[in-house]
Each structure stands twice: as C-alpha cells, then as structure tokens.
Amino acid sequence: MSRVVVIAGATSGIGRAAAREFAGRGDRLVLAARSPETLAEVRRECRDAGAEVRDVPTDVTEPGALDALAATALAEFGRIDVWVHTAAVMAYGRFEDVPAEVFDQVVRTDLLAAAGAARVALRHFKQAGGGTLILTGSVLGHVTAPYMSGYVASKWGLQGLTRALQQEARELPGVNICLVNPGSVDTPVYQQAANYLGRVGRPPLPITSAERVARAIAHCVDRPRREVSVGRANVVMRVGFTVLPGVYDVLVGPLMRLAGLSHRPVEPHDGVVFTPNPAGEAVSGGWLPDLSGLARSVGGFAASRGGRAARSLGGSALAGGTRAAKAVGDSATAVSAALLRRDG
Numbered sequence: 001m002s003r004v005v006v007i008a009g010a011t012s013g014i015g016r017a018a019a020r021e022f023a024g025r026g027d028r029l030v031l032a033a034r035s036p037e038t039l040a041e042v043r044r045e046c047r048d049a050g051a052e053v054r055d056v057p058t059d060v061t062e063p064g065a066l067d068a069l070a071a072t073a074l075a076e077f078g079r080i081d082v083w084v085h086t087a088a089v090m091a092y093g094r095f096e097d098v099p100a101e102v103f104d105q106v107v108r109t110d111l112l113a114a115a116g117a118a119r120v121a122l123r124h125f126k127q128a129g130g131g132t133l134i135l136t137g138s139v140l141g142h143v144t145a146p147y148m149s150g151y152v153a154s155k156w157g158l159q160g161l162t163r164a165l166q167q168e169a170r171e172l173p174g175v176n177i178c179l180v181n182p183g184s185v186d187t188p189v190y191q192q193a194a195n196y197l198g199r200v201g202r203p204p205l206p207i208t209s210a211e212r213v214a215r216a217i218a219h220c221v222d223r224p225r226r227e228v229s230v231g232r233a234n235v236v237m238r239v240g241f242t243v244l245p246g247v248y249d250v251l252v253g254p255l256m257r258l259a260g261l262s263h264r265p266v267e268p269h270d271g272v273v274f275t276p277n278p279a280g281e282a283v284s285g286g287w288l289p290d291l292s293g294l295a296r297s298v299g300g301f302a303a304s305r306g307g308r309a310a311r312s313l314g315g316s317a318l319a320g321g322t323r324a325a326k327a328v329g330d331s332a333t334a335v336s337a338a339l340l341r342r343d344g
C-alpha cells in the first residue's frame with residue numbers, strides 16, 4: 001500500500017536520495033527544506049519516478065514550521081505514515097573560534113529541530129495508532145572528533161533523546177522510532193558547512209553513497225530497528241573510542257587533519273547555517289568516483305579503439321595487437337584518472 005512519507009531535508013544528500021528511494025517504491029511524498037527552487041527540482045525528479053508529491057518550503061528551526069508541515073501533509077493526503085528527518089548543518093572550527101550564534105544554530109537545526117520533528121510526528125502517530133519516525137544521527141553520536149563541536153554535541157544529544165523516546169514508545173503499539181547512524185557519506189554537507197578552520201572539510205575514507213543510506217532508511221520502514229549503522233569503519237571507531245580512549249584522543253586530531261580536511265583553503269564563512277545555497281545542493285558531494293560515468297567512458301574508449309582495430313585488421317596483426325594494447329592502456333589511464341579525481 002502507498003504510504004505517506006514526510007521528508008525534512010529533502011533537497012540534498014541523504015534526504016534527496018531518500019525522496020527518490022521512496023518515490024521509486026510508489027509512496028506519496030511531502031518534501032521539505034528551506035530552498036524552494038531545489039525543492040521544486042526534487043519534486044520533478046520524484047514525479048518523473050511516478051510519485052505523488054507536495055513540496056513545502058520549510059525552515060525547521062522556525063517556531064511553528066514543523067506543525068505547519070504536518071498540517072499540510074494531512075490536508076493534502078489525509079495521513080502521515082512515515083516521518084524522515086535528515087535536515088542538518090555543520091560548522092568546522094575550534095570551539096572558541098566558531099561564533100556563538102553559529103554554534104547555537106547548528107544545535108538548533110541538528111538537535112532541537114529533530115526533537116521538534118519527533119514531537120509533531122509522535123503526537124500524530126499516537127493519535128493515529130501508528131507510524132514510523134526515522135531520525136538521522138551519525139557515528140559522531142557515539143564517538144567524538146575535534147573541530148566539529150556543535151555537530152558532535154547535537155549528535156550525542158540526538159542519540160540520548162532517541163533512546164529515551166524509544167523507551168517511551170514501548171507504551172505506544174504501532175509506533176516505531178529508528179535512528180540511522182551513517183559514517184562518512186558522499187554528500188555536499190562538507191562543502192556547504194560553515195568554516196572557521198581555514199581548510200575545506202571532506203569525508204574521511206571509507207565513504208558510503210547517499211543512496212546506500214537512503215536504502216537503509218527505507219528498509220527501516222519495512223523492518224523497524226532501534227538503530228542502524230551504515231559505514232564499515234563505524235564499529236572500529238566505536239571500539240577504539242570505548243576501549244582505548246587515551247590512544248583514540250592522541251590519534252583523532254592528526255587523523256582528522258589528514259583524512260577529514262582537504263588542502264583547499266577557505267576564508268571564514270557561515271556556509272548554509274542560516275541560509276540555503278541551492279547551487280551547492282545535490283545527492284552526491286562528488287567525493288566518490290562517478291562509476292556510471294566511468295563505465296561510459298571506458299565503454300566509449302573500448303568501442304572507438306575496437307572499431308579502429310577492426311578497420312586495421314587488413315594491416316598487420318602485430319600493428320592491430322599494438323593498438324589494442326594501447327587501447328587497454330588508455331582505458332586503464334581513464335579508470336585511474338577517474339578514481340583519483342578527488343578534492344585536495
């Protein structure tokens with residue numbers, strides 16, 4: 001049966017991938033984020049996939065905005081079955097260098113607005129007799145990293161809040177609360193972040209695709225779970241943080257500077273913390289190689305070189321063999337170039 005799914009944070013990264021995922025499953029969607037132009041773009045993407053969609057420009061930190069979002073969903077579709085909250089912002093910088101108003105807005109967006117969404121969704125689910133709330137945490141809700149204090153504080157808060165809500169929800173049959181905790185994901189959040197550190201951030205390896213996290217989110221609706229971790233390094237980080245805290249604290253700063261920051265310099269700025277940047281919104285942040293593009297370029301190379309090799313078959317077999325070997329070499333170069341295409 002077609003479900004009604006509200007997604008807050010639907011214009012970029014994981015939320016946008018989730019919108020596409022639910023659209024592909026035939027669900028009806030209510031999409032929210034601040035940027036109206038990108039929301040319209042995502043609405044078109046989801047409609048092209050066959051979904052019925054409404055988009056509601058929403059700043060989740062504005063008083064009353066989440067109530068208004070729920071009211072629109074109910075007015076349009078008469079029900080809400082799933083509420084997915086992925087809206088978030090980040091700020092890089094040493095704690096004392098990040099302006100207080102930026103720190104506060106990160107916490108307002110990443111923790112307080114998630115709590116606001118939970119309040120609106122759970123009140124509705126309680127009345128309706130069921131529903132699924134999916135919140136997006138992070139491995140940084142279990143471990144810590146320097147230079148992201150507002151984000152880390154929010155994710156730890158969200159971890160505790162979700163557990164408490166899950167305990168309360170035991171008294172509400174049919175109501176499920178899931179926390180999806182990704183590790184590094186290929187989304188634009190790193191480039192869109194506020195920055196007071198002088199170097200643009202990036203996701204440390206290993207990096208997961210936003211589509212993979214979106215599938216985990218959709219799977220929670222079919223098979224609700226308290227917590228879902230997405231990312232191969234998450235468990236290693238958690239074990240290191242818990243079992244060897246002293247070693248973890250010595251290593252995490254250098255590792256963060258090496259793997260979590262690019263070499264690209266940047267002037268201090270507040271990124272999308274207060275206002276959206278539609279030009280920077282997409283599912284991917286460009287941190288993973290474009291494998292379909294790669295396949296196309298390798299296929300193109302092979303086809304063109306293959307055609308030439310066939311034409312030259314009248315010539316010497318040796319010359320053809322040499323060209324074929326060169327074609328393989330060129331293709332390998334194209335593959336390496338695409339795989340090495342990384343920022344910083």
Ligand SMILES: NC(=O)c1ccc[n+]([C@@H]2O[C@H](COP(=O)([O-])OP(=O)(O)OC[C@H]3O[C@@H](n4cnc5c(N)ncnc54)[C@H](OP(=O)(O)O)[C@@H]3O)[C@@H](O)[C@H]2O)c1
Binds near residue numbers: 015187189
């Ligand atoms: N990317 C990662 O490596 C990673 C890792 C672990 C956890 N996560 C979590 O996954 C979730 C999604 O992150 P992402 O990487 O997909 O980020 P993203 O690509 O930057 O997308 C963030 C979304 O939140 C929306 N948003 C931001 N502030 C908002 C506000 N005040 N009101 C309404 N919408 C707002 C943005 O749209 P507008 O700017 O148009 O409002 C955008 O749609 C977040 O909870 C993040 O913490 C991400």
